[in-house]
Amino acid sequence: MVRRGAIFLLGLALAFLPSASSFAEVPDTRPRTAIITAFPPEKTAIMALLADKTAVRINGAEILTGTLEGHAVLLAESGISMVNAAMTAQMLLDRFNVERIVFSGIAGGVDPALHVGDVVVPEEWAEPMESVLMRETPAGPKAPDWLADEMMPVRPFGVFAPKKIDVENHFHPGFKADPGLLEIARRVGDHLSLKSCSSNGQCLGHVPRVLVGGLGVSTMSFADNAKFREWLYDAWKARATDMESAAVAQVAYVNSVPFIAFRCLSDLAGGEADSNRMDLFMTMASENAGVVVKAFVRELPKR
Numbered sequence: 001m002v003r004r005g006a007i008f009l010l011g012l013a014l015a016f017l018p019s020a021s022s023f024a025e026v027p028d029t030r031p032r033t034a035i036i037t038a039f040p041p042e043k044t045a046i047m048a049l050l051a052d053k054t055a056v057r058i059n060g061a062e063i064l065t066g067t068l069e070g071h072a073v074l075l076a077e078s079g080i081s082m083v084n085a086a087m088t089a090q091m092l093l094d095r096f097n098v099e100r101i102v103f104s105g106i107a108g109g110v111d112p113a114l115h116v117g118d119v120v121v122p123e124e125w126a127e128p129m130e131s132v133l134m135r136e137t138p139a140g141p142k143a144p145d146w147l148a149d150e151m152m153p154v155r156p157f158g159v160f161a162p163k164k165i166d167v168e169n170h171f172h173p174g175f176k177a178d179p180g181l182l183e184i185a186r187r188v189g190d191h192l193s194l195k196s197c198s199s200n201g202q203c204l205g206h207v208p209r210v211l212v213g214g215l216g217v218s219t220m221s222f223a224d225n226a227k228f229r230e231w232l233y234d235a236w237k238a239r240a241t242d243m244e245s246a247a248v249a250q251v252a253y254v255n256s257v258p259f260i261a262f263r264c265l266s267d268l269a270g271g272e273a274d275s276n277r278m279d280l281f282m283t284m285a286s287e288n289a290g291v292v293v294k295a296f297v298r299e300l301p302k303r
Contacts (some may be wrong), residue, residue, distance in 0.1 A: 028056075028065060028096060028097070029097050030065075030072050030097060031072065031097045031098075031099045031303065032065065032072045032073055032074045032096060032097060032098060032099065033068075033071060033072070033073045033074075033098075033099055033100050033101075033102060033297060033300065034073070034074050034076065034089075034092045034093075034096065034098045034100070034101045034102065035068075035073055035074070035075045035076070035102045035103075035104055035293065036075075036076050036077075036078050036085065036088060036089060036092070036101065036102070036103050036104070036244075036248060037075070037076075037077050037078070037103070037104055037105050037286075038077070038078055038079065038080050038084075038085065038105050038242075038243070038244050039077065039079070039080050039105075040077070041106075041282050041283055041286040042077070042104060042105040042106065042286045042289070043075065043077040044286070045104070045283075045286040045287045045289065045290035046075055046104055046290050046293065047064065047075060048290075049068055049290060049293075049294050050064065050066040050067065050068055050073065050075065051066055051067045051068070052066045052067045053065070053066040054066065058091060058095060059091070061076065061077070061088065061091075062076075062077070063075070063076050063092070063096075064076075068294060068297045069294060069297050069298035070298075070302075071297050071298075071300055071302075073297065074092065074096055074098075076088050076092055078244060080243055080244070081220060081243055081244065082127075082218060082219075082220055082243060082244060082246070082247040083247070084244075085103075085243075085244035085245075085247045085248050086247040086248065086250070086251050089101060089247070089248045089251040089252065090251050090255075093251070093255050093257060098257060099257075099258075100178070100181065100257060100258040100259070100260070100300075101248060101251075101252050101257055101258070101259045101260075102181075102259075102260055102261070102262070102293060102296070102297075103244065103245050103248055103259075103260075103261035103262065103263075104261075104262050104286075104289045104290060104293045105242065105244070105261075105262075105263055105264075105285075105286065105289055106242070106263065106264055106265070106266040106278070106282055106285040106286055106289065107120065107216070107240040107241060107242040107245075107263035107264065107265055107266070107285075108223050108224075108229075108240060108241045108242070108265065108266070108267050108268060108269030108270075108278075109239075109240055109265040109267070109268045109269060109271065110217070110229055110232045110233050110238045110239055110240055110241055110269055110271075111214070111233060111238070111239045111240070112233065112271070114211070114239065114240070114265060115204075115206055115208070115265065116204060116208075116265050116266065116267065116268065116277060116281050116285070117194065117196070117204045117206070117208030117264065117265060117281070117284060117285065117288060118208050118209050118210075118211060118264070118265050119189075119194065119208065119209070119210045119211070119262055119263065119264045119265075119288055119289055119292045120211050120212075120214070120216065120239045120240045120262075120263050120264075120265065121177070121182065121185045121189070121210065121211065121212040121213070121260065121261070121262055121263075121292075122177065122213070122214050122215055122216030122239060122240070122245075122261065122263075123176060123177050123182055123212070123213050123214065123215075124174040124175065124176045124177065124214075124215050124216070125174055125175055125176075125177070125215070125216045125217070125218060125245050125246035125249040125261065126173055126174035126175075126215060126216075126217050126218075126236065126238075126246060127174075127217070127218055127219065127246045127247075128217045128219065128232060128235070128236055128238070129219045129220065129221075174215065174246070174249075175246065175249035175250050175252070175253045175259075176249075177249070177259055177260045177261065178258035178259055178260055180258065181258055181259075181260040181296075182212060182213075182260065184296060184299050184300065185210075185212050185260060185262075185292075185296055186212045187299065188210070188292065188295045188296050188299055189210030189211070189212050189292070190210075192210055192291070192292060192295050193207075194207070194208040194209070194210065194288045194291060194292075195208070195284065195287065195288055195291065196208065197284070198281070198283045198284030198287055199283060199287060200283045200284075202280055202281055202283065202284055204281075204284070208264075208288060210292055211239070214237070214238075214239040215236060215237060215238050215239060216238065216239060216240050216241070216242070216245055216246070216261065216263065217232055217236055217238040217240075217241045217242075217246065218241065218242050218243055218244060218245050218246035218247060219241060219243065220243065221243075222243065223241050223269040223270060224267075224269060224270045224276045225269075225270040226270040226271060227270075228269075228270065229241075229268070229269045229270045229271050232269075240263050240265060240269075241269055242263055245261040245263065248261070249261070260296075262289045262292045262293050262296070263289065264284075264285035264286070264288040264289040264292075265285060266278045266281045266282045266284070266285035266286075267281065
């Protein structure tokens, strides 16, 4: 637990180190695909794939511009958590000419049919902890009167999007990945071979897969609890859980920018028989996510 906590803090710290070279405006107007990662192993896996890299700093965060498979991209490490991810996504949209946002990283597996090493590409992302913790009464749990018609202690969450709000439906149970980007991911995933061993020598006993579709969920907590994992699957039918993707999907929705996330399972979010395996397989998961992102970017429309 201490080691994992240290990794989390390192990811947060590295993303927002102060820098004398920070500046408000970036002289770069080229249309780019923004690739966001949360912490160092994820960033390292993508950075190894980039060519023509140039680094700038904005509010202390290092942003890399470059090319990937002939396409103009930028790479940013947000730091772990929903807030950091949302801030980074909006900052990139404000400072660069972002055509689409791609998140690349690791996740905990929720669907019992999935295995460590599998890359999931959900068609929708939700925030299950934006919910109602109901009052205990002699008759059992009770929601507030204004939620009296709710059957489940799960409440869709609201998004502040003035130009998009529908008066009849301003609560959103989730945010969808871009259909066109999902179709590209499906074509790529059907023919892509993933690695069973990582660059640091950790190997799986099976061949990982790419699975496009279904629901991903993001929370503010690192999930390593079997009962919580079961609830995420039973109540939400979630495939995987992380701490950033839904926040970035929401920012992309508000800004009308296409979004997609590639998440490779580094662990089973509490479903392992003995202990969490994130420390063991996070390098492999980061690299497998990068393999899929590279193949995906290759198939994007050429300018």
